[in-house]
Amino acid sequence: MTITEKILAHHAGKDSVVPGELIMAKLDVVLANDITAPLGIEEFRKAGAKKVFDKDKIVLVADHFTPNKDIKSAEQVKYMRDFAREQEITHFYDVGQMGIEHALLPEQGLVLPGDTILGADSHTCTYGAVGAFSTGSGSTDFASAMITGEAWFKVPESLKFVFNGKLNKWVGGKDLILYIIGDIGVDGALYRAMEFAGSAISSLSIDGRLTMCNMAIEAGGKSGIVPPDDITLKYVKPRAKREFKIYASDTDTKYCDIREYDASKIEPQVAFPFKPENTKGISEVGNVTIDQSVIGSCTNGRMEDLRIAAGILKGKKVHPYVRLIVLPGTQTIYLQALREGLIEIFVESGGVVSTPTCGPCLGGHMGILANGERSISTTNRNFRGRMGHIDSEVYLSGPAIAAASAVLGRIASPEEI
């Protein structure tokens, strides 16, 4: 069995499962945010439910339109907050404690190796980076899971991606996942579990792995996963407040496809509008001027990302025609960046630093684009109108390209600075 099949079998109380099998699985974590929770809570009420199955296993994060961007958003968050207080939800994160959910949960040790996690947010697939089965759902599945602590799944086929060789300078998890999506397309992993392996993955940091698994959904994947190793254990052990279990794929197990890549041939990637599959290597980008650079989000708002960006921006000035917006993923990351002097570097370069929020990524607030404007962004989607006006454009990249582009006023490599 693959690691994904083993985790699902365990949570379904079975010795083994096969792809295509329908199972009912017990959930370790059930998650929603300020956009998806309100619909789910309504469904919870409609079903006549009185109590959630386990107040310690539900996580509610007010991260999308917070700090409340308008009155309607404030009402939505209040609805979720009132529910969290009524149900005495242990892990409710409000402004002041909250971070972007997929940066926050791993950091707080709420998601652990071997877990099965359902989240009403498509990027819930992020937690595969710590060796969990984790997938996105809608609000009704979330409501049902809050009541029963279970969800049905069709066991996915697994697709394996092997990166051999050493990563080039300025290449990170974002570039690898964009490269995959460019290769297989936005539905290339539809319904499937994406398993990442190979020497380049073994040497990739947890932050880089979280970035890769985060974007499994952008290839249509049900989940992404990196089988746990020493790097995983070093990250989760000091954070875990409960037992966890390490699984590995059997060496003779079957995958529906195995794709191998030579990491040393991959340069920093940029995804052009309006699909994450429209990727090009940085050397092929040409002259694309920008109005804004966004560094943050559940994809690239972690310490490693901020350190890379600050390393490039130190002693430099943001181009006069560019707005640089930096969004640390959590309060802990914000504080750490402050202590390391990174915030000072961003501000001195002419950028702004925001409190954690999903904000501009989904065109919510904190950096909306006008008609005809263009942004380089470390976020995960470049759909038409994603960051604002229907005729604005988003180009996706890792933090190195986003920082260098902010300085040069066009999409560029740090090598040019």
Added chain:
Amino acid sequence: MKLTGKAWKFGDDVNTDEIIPARYLNVSDAFELAAHCMEDIDPDFMKKISKGDIIVADKNFGCGSSREHAPLAIKTAGISCVIAKSFARIFYRNSINIGLPILECAEAASKISEGDQIEIDLSSGIIINLTKKETYKAQPFPEFMQKIISAGGLMNYVTSR
């Protein structure tokens, strides 16, 4: 359950931001959401459609975010069914959960033209193109899924049981 309506055609990879842009997600009210259904792909969509009409699209319909607001907006807009070559998985699951009929049928998706009058029998998966006088066959839903859809969604179905 039989459905009839006019076909509205869309291409590949229609995403949930096009179905219901995030700027409208500061409310959960289905009617407020429906007012902006498909707005970023066809600003006049809501003015053009009539109750019972059918969306016909190519591959990977509903990709992107997990927002259940997307199928909810389509259903509340009055669309009776979505036919596509394939669906993104979260959208597929959400549609069944909220009681929006959806069918995977590559033949129907490529042969139906915009404006064709379509009749669908959900229990058999038979799609009849009344305009072109053609019949296509989609895999029908298993009985329990048909019951979820006719109950108006998973929660109604579970509660009624």
